[in-house]
Amino acid sequence: MRGIYLTLLDINQGMGYARKVFGQLQGFRALGVDMELICLGSPNAIVRRRAKDVSTETPLASFANLPFANRVHLFRAALEEIRQTRPDFVYTRYPLCDPLYVRFLSKVRSRWPACVLVAEIPTYPYGGINQQLLGGSRRILGVLDWVSRRWLRRYLDRVAVVDFDGPVLGVPSISIQNGIEVESIRLRRPGGLERDLRLLAAANLTFYHGYDRVLAGLREYAGQAGDRRPVWFELVAPEGDVLAQLRRTARRLGVSECVIFHGQRLGGDLDAVYDRCDVGIGALGWHRTEVRRASELKLREYAARGLPFVYTAEDRMFTADVPYWLRVAADDSPLDIRRVVEFANGVYRDPGVAEKIRTYARERLDWAARMKEVVTEIERLAMTRSAAPTAYGWRS
Numbered sequence: 001m002r003g004i005y006l007t008l009l010d011i012n013q014g015m016g017y018a019r020k021v022f023g024q025l026q027g028f029r030a031l032g033v034d035m036e037l038i039c040l041g042s043p044n045a046i047v048r049r050r051a052k053d054v055s056t057e058t059p060l061a062s063f064a065n066l067p068f069a070n071r072v073h074l075f076r077a078a079l080e081e082i083r084q085t086r087p088d089f090v091y092t093r094y095p096l097c098d099p100l101y102v103r104f105l106s107k108v109r110s111r112w113p114a115c116v117l118v119a120e121i122p123t124y125p126y127g128g129i130n131q132q133l134l135g136g137s138r139r140i141l142g143v144l145d146w147v148s149r150r151w152l153r154r155y156l157d158r159v160a161v162v163d164f165d166g167p168v169l170g171v172p173s174i175s176i177q178n179g180i181e182v183e184s185i186r187l188r189r190p191g192g193l194e195r196d197l198r199l200l201a202a203a204n205l206t207f208y209h210g211y212d213r214v215l216a217g218l219r220e221y222a223g224q225a226g227d228r229r230p231v232w233f234e235l236v237a238p239e240g241d242v243l244a245q246l247r248r249t250a251r252r253l254g255v256s257e258c259v260i261f262h263g264q265r266l267g268g269d270l271d272a273v274y275d276r277c278d279v280g281i282g283a284l285g286w287h288r289t290e291v292r293r294a295s296e297l298k299l300r301e302y303a304a305r306g307l308p309f310v311y312t313a314e315d316r317m318f319t320a321d322v323p324y325w326l327r328v329a330a331d332d333s334p335l336d337i338r339r340v341v342e343f344a345n346g347v348y349r350d351p352g353v354a355e356k357i358r359t360y361a362r363e364r365l366d367w368a369a370r371m372k373e374v375v376t377e378i379e380r381l382a383m384t385r386s387a388a389p390t391a392y393g394w395r396s
Helices: 015-030 069-085 099-111 127-133 137-155 212-222 241-253 267-276 297-305 337-347 353-364 372-386
Strands: 002-010 034-041 045-049 058-062 089-093 116-121 158-162 173-176 197-202 231-236 259-263 279-281 309-311 325-327
Touching: 002 015, 002 069, 015 034, 034 069, 045 069, 058 069, 069 099, 089 372, 099 116, 099 137, 116 372, 158 372, 173 372, 197 267, 197 337, 212 231, 212 241, 212 337, 231 267, 231 337, 241 259, 279 297, 279 337, 297 309, 297 353, 325 337
Parallel strands: 002 034, 002 089, 089 116, 116 158, 158 173, 197 231, 197 279, 231 259, 279 309, 309 325
Antiparallel strands: 034 045, 045 058
């Protein structure tokens, strides 16, 4: 089976989503799908990629720095690639809907009706998040999405949606969980739990990460009586408004001396931080959005690295019967640091905890396991259409 993965993301610019896209591609290939990626490239280019290695990149088109030019040329290049390669399916990372996207889907459906069309919506419902994140031209696109997405039901076969059951935008859905390309991530090398406990948050910060709850928890913890293990909070994140606000909050609460703001760290520098820290902190502010159940990529990275972690939103891949993670209240209360200390004390009684968490990630969270349901459904749809050649033949 052959497929095309289509995304408006510049795969060279975003480490987080690039890891997900390439992980999904590897998952497809592990399941026997011949997969290629069509995406944005830098600067102002549409490219085809077959692997992470930039040497596999083939330019398909270039465009001027004008509004919506990237969308026009991406969809145009994709149509030409479909004409040449005749894939069994096209898998798009949902770019928000607009008339250009609808027109692209319409052309694929009319010219090549045998081609299965699947769009992945990473977060649904997404209205509340858009209201917080969109601005300028992105806000215009948000309005276009609201107006034009009603047409999707005419052309899409399925919507792959992360951790959501039921139709999405009038289209039957495939509920998926986020995964991780485990073997691409280095297993941490912890030195064992020492007197000091180090909490780690590594994220591209947004309003729903809720790390102000950690700062408030550190303040409460500092005022508690009795023997207290020293606790540090290490934050790895690029500069931005949310990080600046956290710095101000740390100063206001008087906890700056136990908070380390690393800025962005990559490669060996990031590995060293993971080796030193003891407990990962997932997003603690999902309740500030419309999302009540999540499939958080960062938790999967923590697991692949063998790091125990704390989280809030329900996640089907992390159940309470496994002792390597701690779920806390989904509200604005300060994080209970003493409870986190007790959790860490219990987990690290097992000296092989990092390897055991890594094994769980390999067996349950790897992208090949997570994409299997998508491939199975695409195969079923493709077989249905191949059985009706009159209705679903290829057209030039």
